[in-house]
Amino acid sequence: MADIHTKTRDFINHFFPNVTIQDDQDIFTMGFINSLFAMQLVMFVESEFGITVENEDLDINNFKSINAIASLVERKAGNAA
Amino acid sequence: MHIELTPQQKKAQAMCKEFAQTQVAPSANQYDQEEHMPSAIIQQCKELGYLGALISQRYGGHPLDMITFGLINEEIGRACSSLRSLLTVHSMVSYAIQRWGSQQQKNYYLPRLATGEIIGAFALSEPAVGSDAKSIETSAHSDGDSYILNGQKKWTTFGQIADLFLVFAQTDGRISAFLVERETPSFSITPLTGMLGTRASMIAELHLQDCRIPDKNRIGGIGFGLASIAASALDIGRYSVAWGCVGIAQACLDASLDYTSQRQQFQTYLKDHQLIREMITNMITNIQAARLLCLQAGYSKDIGQPKTVMETWIAKYFASTNATRVALDAVQIHGAHGCHINHPVQRYLRDAKCMEIIEGSTQIQQITISEYGYQTQSY
Numbered sequence: 001m002a003d004i005h006t007k008t009r010d011f012i013n014h015f016f017p018n019v020t021i022q023d024d025q026d027i028f029t030m031g032f033i034n035s036l037f038a039m040q041l042v043m044f045v046e047s048e049f050g051i052t053v054e055n056e057d058l059d060i061n062n063f064k065s066i067n068a069i070a071s072l073v074e075r076k077a078g079n080a081a
Numbered sequence: 082m083h084i085e086l087t088p089q090q091k092k093a094q095a096m097c098k099e100f101a102q103t104q105v106a107p108s109a110n111q112y113d114q115e116e117h118m119p120s121a122i123i124q125q126c127k128e129l130g131y132l133g134a135l136i137s138q139r140y141g142g143h144p145l146d147m148i149t150f151g152l153i154n155e156e157i158g159r160a161c162s163s164l165r166s167l168l169t170v171h172s173m174v175s176y177a178i179q180r181w182g183s184q185q186q187k188n189y190y191l192p193r194l195a196t197g198e199i200i201g202a203f204a205l206s207e208p209a210v211g212s213d214a215k216s217i218e219t220s221a222h223s224d225g226d227s228y229i230l231n232g233q234k235k236w237t238t239f240g241q242i243a244d245l246f247l248v249f250a251q252t253d254g255r256i257s258a259f260l261v262e263r264e265t266p267s268f269s270i271t272p273l274t275g276m277l278g279t280r281a282s283m284i285a286e287l288h289l290q291d292c293r294i295p296d297k298n299r300i301g302g303i304g305f306g307l308a309s310i311a312a313s314a315l316d317i318g319r320y321s322v323a324w325g326c327v328g329i330a331q332a333c334l335d336a337s338l339d340y341t342s343q344r345q346q347f348q349t350y351l352k353d354h355q356l357i358r359e360m361i362t363n364m365i366t367n368i369q370a371a372r373l374l375c376l377q378a379g380y381s382k383d384i385g386q387p388k389t390v391m392e393t394w395i396a397k398y399f400a401s402t403n404a405t406r407v408a409l410d411a412v413q414i415h416g417a418h419g420c421h422i423n424h425p426v427q428r429y430l431r432d433a434k435c436m437e438i439i440e441g442s443t444q445i446q447q448i449t450i451s452e453y454g455y456q457t458q459s460y
């Protein structure tokens with residue numbers, strides 16, 4: 001599942017190319033998150049990893065870091081299987 | 082790369098054009114002057130399935146792909162921006178519920194929104210707050226299994242007749258969204274007349290005074306009102322408005338081609354004056370550019386690409402500023418006739434200007450698009 005980490009980091013770096021983000025770093029405290037980015041992040045997770053982000057998944061803890069996003073994807077993909 | 086509408090898309094557009102040009106356009110000036118949208122026209126939109134365009138069949142909708150939805154917005158917008166704005170706000174609410182609503186909310190509201198039995202409206206703006214949406218003053222306090230909402234909403238398109246309002250409020254410093262039904266006690270609606278444009282869009286002010294809204298009518302998580310509910314609804318709204326602006330500009334071009342072929346000055350048709358031709362050329366070119374930006378944003382929506390969000394901002398920015406420019410030229414071309422209330426081009430100009438204010442004003446779009454440019458600069 002290193003793939004999820006890499007792809008998610010690439011996606012974030014597309015928007016914020018000049019920052020280095022650690023897997024466990026809280027991106028919401030880094031000051032560059034806006035609703036435009038948040039919306040695209042959700043769409044990215046859905047289209048890239050083939051899951052559907054539901055209302056109940058809309059918890060900051062699910063999106064706050066690369067690790068958090070990876071475990072959300074793994075959990076959702078596991079549920080679907 | 083292949084940019085070509087499918088036969089189904091062309092057919093849906095032709096059907097919509099026929100409806101809009103025969104049933105809507107001939108009376109659109111009258112709707113504008115009376116500041117009223119007749120229920121018979123809304124009924125026809127319901128029968129054509131346009132109010133269920135973004136609702137899945139599972140809930141009784143008549144789902145269209147995003148390109149077809151865009152073409153419908155162009156054709157309705159070409160005839161009457163006020164009617165197009167019904168499609169816009171109703172679709173925003175439907176989309177938000179389908180995307181983020183609880184199963185119970187979907188089961189209860191979507192089938193009725195799909196048939197148009199109920200009309201949806203979007204209530205974010207307030208008397209003191211527009212662009213800076215995070216600073217809204219309407220509040221929601223938790224009280225048992227309900228929320229108590231207090232505040233005022235302004236400029237709510239079709240608020241005069243809507244049955245279901247997507248209302249945004251502060252919950253302990255974070256914004257949440259609520260589904261407020263028209264008949265809710267202590268919820269009142271005041272019609273707002275005298276707008277510059279989209280005058281038949283039956284705009285209203287909403288007053289919430291200790292309105293008790295059950296917790297089951299909160300949509301999305303606490304604090305996700307802006308980032309998910311409003312952002313995704315506004316993305317749909319912006320997309321619909323962008324296409325509507327292509328429609329306004331196309332209507333200006335249609336009128337200008339006709340008029341310049343009929344009117345003579347200095348013993349020759351206006352179309353034979355080269356300065357007129359310059360304006361026509363710019364109209365044709367910029368309308369085509371706006372339409373292509375809309376198609377690009379729609380295609381990315383259909384394949385679920387995150388880049389559609391920024392493409393939609395760009396399409397709306399270009400299409401709305403272009404609609405104003407084109408409408409200004411159309412009025413110029415029509416001379417005094419274009420300045421009279423009986424001619425549609427003056428309505429197109431007033432409607433186009435309003436499109437530069439809604440769903441993110443021109444300045445907010447400039448800020449957002451340029452910010453994106455700097456962010457992604459070195460990529």
Ligand SMILES: Cc1cc2nc3c(=O)[nH]c(=O)nc-3n(C[C@H](O)[C@H](O)[C@H](O)COP(=O)(O)OP(=O)(O)OC[C@H]3O[C@@H](n4cnc5c(N)ncnc54)[C@H](O)[C@@H]3O)c2cc1C
Binds near residue numbers: 435
């Ligand atoms: C016809 C019409 C229909 C509408 N329908 C709805 C609806 O259905 N639901 C709803 O919630 N709202 C609706 N609105 C309201 C609309 O969303 C707001 O008008 C819009 O968000 C702008 O807010 P404002 O008018 O308060 O202007 P302000 O936010 O007060 O801005 C005033 C001016 O300052 C500029 N400005 C603001 N901030 C900046 C900045 N940082 N830098 C540079 N310039 C800035 C703006 O671009 C604008 O030109 C409608 C408005 C109109 C005209």
